[in-house]
Amino acid sequence: MRNLAIRNLVIGTGIPVLLLVAWWFLSANSADPFFPPLETILLRFQELWLFDHFQSDVLLSLGNLFLGFAIAAVAGVALGFATALVPPVRWMIDPLIHFLRGIPPVALVPIFISLIGFGTQMRVTSIALAAFFPTMIATVDGIRSVSNDLMDVARVYRLSRKERVLNVLLPAAMPQIFSGLQVSLQVAFIVMIASEMLGSSQGIGAMTLLAQQSFMAADMWAGILLLGVIGFLVNILFGLLRGKVLSWYIGSRRLARAA
Amino acid sequence: MSIRQAPALTTHNRKSTMAQQPETRVSATTPRLHVAHLAKTYGSGGKARTVIEDLTFTVDAGEVVCIVGPSGVGKTTLLKCLAGLQPASSGTAAIDGRTISGPPPEMALVFQDYNRSLMPWLTVRKNLVLPLRHLKLPAAELKERCDSALAAVGLSHADNQYPWQLSGGMQQRVAIARALAYRPEILIMDEPFASVDAQTRFDLEDLCLKIRKDFNMTILVVTHDIDEAVYLADRVVVLGSRPARVLRVVEVDLPAPRDQITTRSLPEFARQRTDVLSLIKRPA
């Protein structure tokens, strides 16, 4: 048992390290214009992002991402509640919502460019709108699946409408809301990159695409690397937040599975 | 004791409980809970399904009344009407002469399905606090109510745990504690001990009797277990099925205090349960 665990640990950490080492050495003297040496890529990574373009581009991108996502999250949950709790609202906007979410989110970016221009406003708006739908739809589903028993308890104990919404429906729907938020975050990340790639000169996405168009492969790789790391880290941060907010849910699920 | 304005609550003095209880029962002219010709039909037209047809019974203050009947007879529907969760199709249910049209403030309900009636995201104590928040109690009283309710069900040690970390019987005790902390005058329980093991069931039954004694509550228990009904109740309302109607109200004359071993071995206990059983078993 113990040997197996050690073996798994060795494999689990060894293989990724091995892959990186292999990349380093195999690319070491590469003259291929598409695949520059890893050393060059890392060097460019450090020159570009630490910290020459950190404030002007990295922080700008991340700021747009979080602002857009935050707007989408708040609006998605709020409108999800309105839609789930007021049937006429639901009947009125349901078909529209389903049509709009069928549109690939990135395809909305050209429309916003034509309406608002290339600025930060356009990027935040695109991110917020595209990221809005997954959260809203998940919120509606979450509220609809809250058990009637729980609502009966709330009514018998005469909780006020505000208490029923904030202290019963919201926490009960939270696991599904978080599933929606996770998708929204991914969409926000994609649209952040897309909105920068489509005709902007600032931001990580813009710099990466620009590097590709000027055949500066190492710069492009550095951009890809940074975007990959950001995608990974943002996801981890979200996981930590989820673990904190939904600790009751995760704990109860784990217990139920163990039983 | 309570800043809640309902005047009846001030009678909730534990010290006077023992003295008042027999008196209230004898002198009761208007019953605490009065169900008169209550009927409930779901749907309409050709699809109409009558679940309850013309139920009439009363529960006096301080009484424990059990409602028994075959499963699927519409007991839960009856409770939902009493708790104001569903309107009756015709007839009335009234507390102290006031018709119930929404959840009454002096009533608490313990649901059958404990694992779906507790909030899984709240600790045990916070589950107790949730229904009390809108009463705007002073912090000290809030704490005292929760402490004494948890102590009454023997769960003082578990107040920081989540319901899903507890056993079924403990979860049901949390649900009962939540009702106790709410200090209702009328406690209604829907098959409260149906999904716990036999030993826990006995403990919870005795807890129910202790609550009546300590808090002077009027208690209505729905059950399909005839022994349980006879053991707990001052009176047993026997329902016949489809649609539900009252077959008979059986007065249970067993000496107090009741005890799981001695009471259940009385010949009188056996006679009473046979009475009720034969009513239910009789072909409709």
Next chain:
Amino acid sequence: MKVSIHPYALSAVGIAGALVIWQILSAANLAGNALPAATTVFATLASILGTGAFWSSLGATLGVALLALAVAAVAGVALGLLVGSFEPVRYATAAVLEFLKPVPPIVILPLAVLVLGPTAEMSFFLVVFGCLLPIVMQTVDGVQGADPVARDTARSYGMGEGEILARVVLPSAMPYIGTAMRVAAPAALVVTVVAGLLGGGPGLGQNIYQAQAAGDYASLYALVIVLGVLGLLFQAATRLAERRVLHWHESYREVVH
């Protein structure tokens, strides 16, 4: 029943209301000519639908999306079975998979365009990259979720490893794979469009880019409407297919984490 208004009537009111607001906003000329009138857009849409160029673009988009989806599905399930069945492989790949999972294909779009150019191959590559990982990971989960009792039973009946894989493990992983496909199918369409829009790959995405660059806003809106309808059709089709394939499975899963 006091409600006399039928839900569908309200839905119609909602859609009509949105169209009217659109028409009014464009008439108010708030955004210059960037917001064409709804009537103009639908007229443009009708004329676009009559052109051969549109249908060949649509064909290119659907062709790339579906072919790449099929390749990703086959490769993803095969890889998933491999990773899920052998513990060492699972540990060896865990770190890489976990790192790549939250990285969307748009991140490597510049690389794909650099190497493959603005071609259908580039779009194809991106779609496979984007759809492969979710399918692999769900299949791994499915293999892990296969009832060990069923496995042992099969073994005690003398089934070989290959037979167990095909008869026990794969069927029990099907609901997971179905879930993955339901997510992957619309994603395939989205990535194809993104590859056209940002990378110049052939298809509707490229058309949208051209419409925007040329200031042909009526066509831009018309194409986005087409994509919306297409997205709905993709979702409906995968739902239907999943129900068809998995109707036998009682625990037909929902995507809830």
